Amino acid sequence: MSRETSLFSGRPSELVGQQIAGYRIEQEIGRGGMAVVYRARDLRLERTVALKLLAPELARNDTFRRRFTHESRAAAAIDHPHIVPVFEAGETDGVLYIAMRFVAGSDLRHLLDREGPLPPATAVRVAAQVASALDAAHEHGLVHRDVKPGNILVSRGTDSDHPEHVYLTDFGLTKKSLSLTGFTTVGQFVGTLDYVAPEQISGKPVDARCDVYGFACVVFEILAGHPPFLRDDDMALLWAHQYDDPPPLTESRPGLPPRMDPVFAKALAKNPDDRYPSCLTFVAALRAATAGGGAGAGPAPARMGRPPGEEAPKPPPRWAEPVFVERT
Structure with missing residues (x-):
């Protein structure tokens, strides 16, 4: 039908200006294989708001619709300052949708592409x-399964x-919903290859x-400028x-304290x-290694490129004042 074509054909959307479930669509801000995200106005x-419209074939699967409703409500119940609030989720005219807070800013993928590796x-x-x-x-029983820079939004502090x-x-x-409903075939998984767990x-x-x-994997990329595993094709990456040991972080960024390498090896x-x-346990270990804590390590200040006792430098101004752009 025409709605399916406009949502997932890859050409400019025909929905801008239209109303869906009480929201007027203003601009497309992101898309993937299973959903398109728009900036929309809650009338x-x-x-x-950010309005995510799911692929129409998902709405036709009864099992997925039930699980979608259950897990959307679970996500909406999480009141946390670093999780994008979900305002509403439902179905209209055969299309499943989720309305979320619109975050003015950028995603981490864009910022890393622009800035490169970040200061520790x-x-x-x-x-x-x-x-x-x-x-x-996790405390609410939800596992994300697709942690990646594109799913991390950064706004002004x-x-x-x-x-x-x-x-x-x-x-x-x-992602559990998709695999249980057969939307992915047996043996497949939903995730991004650079950050997918062995299991x-x-x-x-x-x-x-x-x-x-x-x-x-994401934090490794924030510090090194690339994910831990770089391979020529998808099968080699999988x-x-x-089976391959992760490379030491300090091979890509020698100025970092060597005590950070075993932290990533464990994670x-x-x-x-x-x-x-x-x-948070992983981040605590990383913070201790970055600050010079922990046993069996040399003096961190010299390795961090500043004399002992000198105050750590402030974050670069360009990061402190990120450029606010539409996510694509």
Whole structure:
């Protein structure tokens, strides 16, 4: 039908200006294989929202619709400063939709592409906000399964000590729902290859430790400028996640303290039992390694490129005042 074509054909959307479920669509701001996200106007409350419209074939699956309703409500019930609030989820005219807070800013993918690797203090500050969001979701029984820079939004912070405010998004469309309904074929998984945990690839049951692995891949990229595994094709990348040891972070960024390498080795362990039990535990270990804490390490200040006793530099101004652009 024409609605399916306009949503997922890859050409400019025909929905701009139309009303769906009480929202007037203003501009497309992002799309993937299963959903398109628009900036829209809530005509009832006169506010701007991010409106995600799911692929029409998902709405035709009864099992998915039921699970979508259940898990969207679970996501909406999480009141956390670093999780994008879900205002409403439902179905209209055969289309499933989720209305969320519109975050003015950019996503981490865009910022990393623009800025490159971030200073360690900035990386830890950003990572701590994402980790708190993930752990809060885990406490509510939700596993994200697709932690990646594109699902981490960055908006302006409150002051110079908090130059950015980070949000985790994409909880409304859970990957477990897709696999259970047959939307993905047997043996497949939903996720992004650069950040996918070994147990996801092998089809084993996953829990919060799957997000610890994916999150660690993202933090590795924040610091190194690239994900931990770089391979020429998808099959080689899948193999690396399952069987290859992660490279030391300091190979890509020699100025960082060597004590950070074992922190990532633990977070990226192939066996979930060998990883950190939570994302905040991982960040705490990373912060200690970055600050010079922990045993068996040399003096961190010299390795960080400043004399002992000198105050750590402030984050770069361009990061402290991010350029606000529409996400694409």
